[in-house]
Amino acid sequence: MALANALRRGISTESPQTRLALRASITLAACVIALLIPQFLGDYAMSVAVTVVTYAILGLGLNVVVGYAGLLDLGYAAFFAIGAYTSALLELHFSLSFWEALPIAIVAAAVAGCIIGYPTLRLRSDYLAIVTLGFGEIVRITVTNLNVTGGPNGLYGIPPAGVFGHSIVSTNGLYYLGLFFMVLAIAFTGLLSRSRLGRAWRSLREDETASEAVGVPAIKVKLMAYVMGAIVGAIAGMLFAARFGTIDPTSFTYNTSVMILIVVIVGGMGSIPGMLLGAIIVIALPELLRSVSNYRMLFFALALVALMLVRPEGLLPPRRTRRGAYRAQPPPDEAPSSPAPAGRRRPGRGELLLQVTDVSHRFGGVRAVDGVSFDVHAGEIVSVIGPNGAGKTTVFNCITGLVTPRSGDVRLGGTRSLRGVKPHKVVRLGLARTFQGIRLFDGLDAVENCLVGLIAHQSRMLSLGGLLSRTTREDRARAMYWLDFVGLADRGHLLASELSYGERRRLEIARALMSEPQLLLLDEPAAGTNPTEKRELMSLVKQVRDTGVAVVLIEHDMGLVMELSDRVIVLDQGRIIAAGEPQQVRDDPRVIDAYLGREEDDDPDAGKSVEEVLGWRS
Amino acid sequence: MTAFLQYLVNGLTVGSFLALIALGYTMIYGIIRLINFAHGDVFMVGSFVGYAVVSTVVAQHWPIALIIIVAMLAGMAATGVLGIVIEGVAYQPLLNKPRLAILISALGVSLALEEGARIQFGAGFSSYPGILPTTGFSIGGAHASYAQLGVFVLSLLMMLALYLFVQRTPTGTAMRALAMDRDAARLMGINVERTIMLTFLLGSVLAGAAGVMQGLYYIQINFIMGFAIGLRAFTAAVLGGIGNLPGAMVAGFLIGLIQSFSDGYISSNWSDAVIFGVLIAVLIFKPTGIFGERVVERV
């Protein structure tokens, strides 16, 4: 651990080039050691090494689910079991070889991943954890009680894997076979983490609602994490079966799942080298404690607690800012001079874009939105104002699919109904939004935040090729274009959390614009900004409008509303109490009573009570 | 019909234990969002403390009621202290750290407690002296023992006391407030650290009481007894809507009944699969459990 710390300090103070060189030499050294280990260790130690390799593969697979996608899985051993049992059954009953059984076992695990994932991925994290635990137990109980899987005694006589006509039975041979698959797993999961899918996972982990609102199909993307994790787990299961020639349910218990989870957390969620280190610790540490045989698991348990207290983020957590540091200066070809790529058709000015008809919604007994109707036309800025709790944000949520209204209809372009359309599809149809409390992906840099917003455009993304493909130069240029548009061209490499408040507001708008919407919904964009930032924001909103995008905004700042809006809609208790030109609305007595208040109440010393000012008591 | 009633009686007995343990899971989750994997093992420790006490005093020819009271108080006191120590040492420092660190710490504590008990009491079963009367009464042909009735009534009383404490007293309100917003609770003058400890104390005391009753009733105990029952109790906590006390109680009894009927009508080999199957089916339709969490939707 001290060594790891020293290395980390060494790495972080050096320049990117030195750091890269250091990483390369560490990797090279690790490879050499891994290849030469059989020369130095005895047979028993080598069999421990094979187990380490197996758990490293399992750790890499679970890392996709837990580390990348942020889904807690307490039943991962189920995929380990499915890989082992599927290959064993195929080899025993259909005389398939190890290599012939491999693709079938992978498919079986992927299907199992879908079956487990699909109905349950809507659940919130801790509920999901217990459900995965339940599935893990159900799989174990099933193989324990079925005849075909050999019941509690399991299956035996499973042939070893063969390579070029040689059966791999020696410990060293098994070690190298395991190493081969481990390298494959490293390459595969490493590729995943850098792919578009990997970015979608990171965005989901940071903020699921925001991801969906910028176009990430959350359920499908989570399902992909399950499937990818399941595939890697199944490979480990096949290795396990081929190694021992016999399998039984006791190898795939809840405890196995927990051990794999410990590998992931101790190593450092999301980090590939961490998985290797985690596997070494979880498997080798109890072996080293053999001298205190009766106490070894006790010591291991206490060491685990101590380790978490000392390094709660794991031993080798991934280095989040690394990507940014590499690109501190945007390369010339990413310069924002390139125009916005041709995307969606721009509607003509005045064309009907959005038609909200008699929308109502209730929460519990409260009527949040009550028969709201309005239209929005291309090139317009419409403001929605009203007291807190009047239902403004709920109207936005009804439009963008976060909430399905109890009654009424929302139509895009006057034809296509948005009722029941999922948020990520609403974005694809050309309707983007921002949130009242800024919802950015704090652990991603500004460019990546925008790139997540691009997913709305990549319907191809859900094909495997699209998912695994890396970000193209055009993608990056597009992100830089919109960052430049909102005035953040030199901020692309900074994490969203490192930006100032006003910059965060603007980044959220840039992210929404990445989907090239026809209509942009802004929820209190000026809340908490100072006058300088407010002025910048106003000119930004006008610029957006000038590109042909219609803007609907919820705002309390009357100065901003009066200056920007073409039309103003006033909501109170879920109903529209006034609508029209800004001046006209401002002088409407109902609006003054419910929302603006009387000018004489501007003086807090006038002697009126709170209730009188609020009109709660006349 | 007789068989049905018998399964019902057995199910309510099992359910009593599950409900008591589920309350601990749900309280602790509610207050610090931790699935306390060590909770089942705290139950196990309570059972062993009761075992040590009963084995020692059984030679003294005390009245049975006194033995039961002393054993239960000892078990509850020991687990109460244990709960506080676990929270203070292994959880408190991790409260504001990455969420899974505290989960792994809980797994470590769970393993440490199991190993400690194995080293102390051996890997085999330990047997409580059989002091409870086996006599009982008949309900429609099914036999219910006085011991079962005692377990049921005592559990209900403890749950009622807990419920009233949490709903009616200022300290209970403070616990609920803390579960919703820790910083805001601090600003009310609530000593957050102490209130979290109190939650662990209460949850662990209930688990300890269940542990001693389990030993007295089932006689045989061992170091991993907390695992299986802990898993079912946790399932009950989730099924009832985690963080929701009445939900955990009702779901505890429900899981007890499911287990009993599944043991009787299907096979005990499949019972856990049935329990998890029901849980998954329920969660698919009611994603926050039967009774839901107490979350208010914002307008």
Place this chain on the structure above:
Amino acid sequence: MALLTVSDLHAYYGDTAALRGISLEVEQGEIVALLGSNGAGKTTTLRTITGLQRARSGRVVYDDTDITRSKAHTIVRMGVGHVPEGRRIFPALTVEENLRLGGYLSRRSPKVVAARRDAVFDLFPRLVERRSQLGGTLSGGEQQMLAIGRAMMNEPQLLALDEPSMGLAPIVVKAVGVVIRQIRERGTSVLMVEQNARQALALADRAYVLETGRIVLEGPAGELAKDARVRHAYLGGSAEEPLESDAPVISGDTP
């Protein structure tokens, strides 16, 4: 001796400095405003004073007692109230339960709690109608009243208010101004953080302006309102324009 004296306060988030030497005072009976952009350290200043956040160095002295290292709940006990940003009422507790928690420290004397609750109900009769309703179902304005009422249940000597008008309708903002004056009349000093500089300067006796964790300006509110830098950066007006023509509460009330 001032009621609250903060000297050279430094605080960090991880490795990032949030406060770089804040010094300020609140006298008995004063309303003091902290102004500044988001990220200037206003909220952190309040949180560090009331013990929600730890100071790296510097001193906070309240009522002649050093509270720099005291925990939040003991600081509350000494008579410092804090209405946090975003109100933070307990959504699944009733209005009545929220208020009773505000009087948590007096929980052993139910009569005192009941009397204070009635006093809050006098100030906000609306809350009487809502007393058995869950806090989360209240409107924003009602929640703000509840949050302030809840803090008043402990009869604080000093009340820290974080963005009391944030996200509220103009009419509620006006009402909040009235409430703050009433709180002062009851003998409670107020230290408020406001984004809405106009409202804050209209209410406060004195104000401090923060930028990147430091105090860059301080003085009587009336003088700061005339200061060119303040006018430009926080009031949104130009330096030449006379302030009197502006409405004192809502920014941009004139078209």
